[in-house]
Amino acid sequence: MINIIILLAILGYSAWVLVRFLRKSRQGACAGCSSSKSCPGCAGSSMNEDHAKIEKSI
Numbered sequence: 001m002i003n004i005i006i007l008l009a010i011l012g013y014s015a016w017v018l019v020r021f022l023r024k025s026r027q028g029a030c031a032g033c034s035s036s037k038s039c040p041g042c043a044g045s046s047m048n049e050d051h052a053k054i055e056k057s058i
Helices: 002-027 040-057
Strands: none
Touching: none
């Protein structure tokens, strides 16, 4: 009985980690990064995207 509980816990955690990884990978490198607000590389790319959106709307 305890083997089944341990197996279910391991499989549940593995599924949760896999789903979290897939969600972050769909967001892209900078959007999924935990330090995207303080990263100079990500900040520059988001500014470029914002600038491109503004130019398209004009």
